[in-house]
Amino acid sequence: MYDIVVVGAGMIGSAAGRYASSIPNLKVCLIGPDEVTERNIDDPHDVFGAYYDEGRITRSTDPDRVWSILARRSIDRYREIEKLSGIKFYEERGFLSVGTVGNAYIEQVQQCVTEQGIRCNKDVRKLKEQFPYLDLPRNDKWIFEMSQAGIINPRRLVNAQQKMALKNGCDIVRGIVNKVTRCVDNNGDYVMRIQTDTGEECVAKKVLLAPGAFTASRDLLGTDLVPDVYLKPTNVCLAEITESDAQMLRSMPAVTYFGKGNKGWWDDIASNERGNSGFYMLPPIRYPDGKYYLKLGNCPEFQGNNDIQTAADLKTWYCLKDETVLSKALGRLIQTLIPGVKMKSFKPDRCVIVETPTSRPYLDMLHSQLGLVTGGNGWAAKSSDEIGRLAVGMIMGGIQDEELTADMFTTRYKMRSQSKL
Ligand SMILES: Cc1cc2nc3c(=O)[nH]c(=O)nc-3n(C[C@H](O)[C@H](O)[C@H](O)COP(=O)(O)OP(=O)(O)OC[C@H]3O[C@@H](n4cnc5c(N)ncnc54)[C@H](O)[C@@H]3O)c2cc1C
Incomplete structure (x- = not known):
């Protein structure tokens, strides 16, 4: 019998x-x-x-102090994880936030930088000189987080975590869990039974569920309640560039923009009633096909209304590769942002973000033997190490932390009948 079975071998699991x-x-x-x-x-x-994917943005600055702490603690351990696993996944390229002056996003980043004493450069003239290839509005506020920020390779981070888990003696089983139940064993003790969809079974004293967007799509919770989350479909565009252009852009940081933008930016991208919208952009990354791509996604709150209502919708969203109007618009935007580089081709990709009404991750014990962690809100890749650590603390007896307390991660539930997943 296992002491703990973790279901979901993604970033947090x-x-x-x-x-x-x-x-x-x-x-x-x-x-x-x-x-x-x-x-x-x-x-x-x-x-x-x-x-x-091959790239996720990492940064300590965040309008929410809790997310900022989760990120900072994880980033502080990246080099150690690389060293212990022998797998490199982190490039410290810095993170540039740009936004219309007075816009909530950039003002909150400013406040966070000040409160937490994060080293930043805010001199627009100097930053324009440092990143001459980026065509971002000169009159906006620019905040460049120079260190402890940049990009991580999420696949490689997952590999690194699993490699170290294996070294620690963890069993890793490649399967999908179909059902988790609490039952009484021959000794009269309550145990957790875990069944995979190929019919394999194991038992454990405790189970930690970390299945990301798929928490409600199998019988994992053993109750009529499911976490109250919104599964948000997201589009990204990968723009292929030449190796020499990738070299030319080697100093490029990860970028996030919120605000009014330049003329035409939001013509085909949803914006709010004040004409603000946003995007994030990653510097050139070499993908497994050997080509270099810049990646751009528009910020999740402006993704439009492609509701995911059923498990079938979830699968369809992940599997379809058609170019949407939005992914074409993202391609046009990326060319506008880096006008000096010719994009050779564009490739759309799709993914799903698990949004919680609290905008924080959920960390909860459904009962004394079943824990749940989900709700990355589109920001958990960089912080997955610390969220995973807290989840283990929770299942081992409760989160014991001076800065972060269980109530910061309160889980809201809804009836399964209210969710078609
Ligand atoms: C397009 C996009 C861009 C993003 N950009 C960023 C970024 O720049 N920075 C950042 O920090 N974050 C970013 N994120 C968010 C980040 O990737 C997620 O928050 C993070 O991956 C969530 O981790 P997770 O472990 O909860 O879920 P996942 O990483 O999705 O892992 C869940 C795992 O559970 C497995 N699973 C599901 N059901 C079962 C089951 N029944 N049995 C067994 N296994 C199961 C799945 O196969 C999967 O491997 C982005 C997300 C998207 C979609």
Whole structure:
């Protein structure tokens, strides 16, 4: 019998698997499928991860102090994880926030930088000189987080966490969990039974669920309640550039923009009633096909209304590769932002973000043997190490932390009948 089974070997689950297995004498198992090589609507495989990519932005600045702490603690450990695993996943390229003066986003970033003493450069003239290839509005506020920020490779971070978990003695099972139940064993003790969709079974004293967007799509919770989350479909555009242009852009930081933008930016991208919208952009990254891509996504709050209502919708969103109006608009925007570089081709990609009404991750015990962690809100890749660590603390007896308390991660539930997933 395992002490802890972690369900979901994605960003948070893999970190949790590593932390749980680092506790002496604890028998731990991490269960989750590998990334499928081809997402295909006709294939029976219907569970996917939000980390299937080569780049995620990392930064300490965040309008919410809790997210800022989660990020800072994780970033502080990146180099150690790289060293211990032998897998490099972090590039400290810096993070540039730009926004219309007075806009809530940029003013909150400013406040966070000041309150937390984060080293930044705010001199627009100098930053324009440093990043001459970026065509961002000169009259906006620019805040450049120079260190402890940049990009991580989420696939490689997941690999690193799993490699260390294996070293700690964690079992890793490649499967999809279909059902988790609480039952009484021959000794009269309550135990958790975990069944995979290929009919394999194991038992554990405790289960930690970390299945990302797929929490409600299988029988994992053993109750009529499901977490109150909104599954937000997201589009990104990958713009292929030449290797020499990638070289030319080698100093480029990760960028996030919120505000009015330049003329034409939001023509085909949703904006709010005040004419503000936003995007994030990653510097050139070499993808597994050997080509270099810049990646641009518009900020989740401006994604439009492609509601995911059912498990079938979730699968369809992940598997379809058609170019949407939005992904074409993102391609046009990226060319406008870096006018000196010719984009060779554009490739759309899709993913799903788990939004919570609190905008924070959910960390909760459904009962003394079943814990849940989900609700990345589109920001958890960079902070997955600390969220995984907290989740293990929670399942081992409660979050004991001077700065972060359980009430900061309160989970809201709704009736399964209110959710078609
Ligand atoms: C387009 C996009 C851009 C993003 N950009 C950023 C960014 O720049 N910076 C940032 O910090 N974050 C970013 N994020 C968010 C980040 O990727 C997620 O918050 C993070 O991956 C969430 O981690 P997770 O472990 O909760 O879920 P996931 O990483 O999705 O992992 C869940 C895992 O559970 C598995 N699973 C599901 N159901 C089962 C089951 N029944 N049995 C077994 N396994 C199961 C899945 O296969 C998956 O591997 C972005 C997300 C998207 C979609």
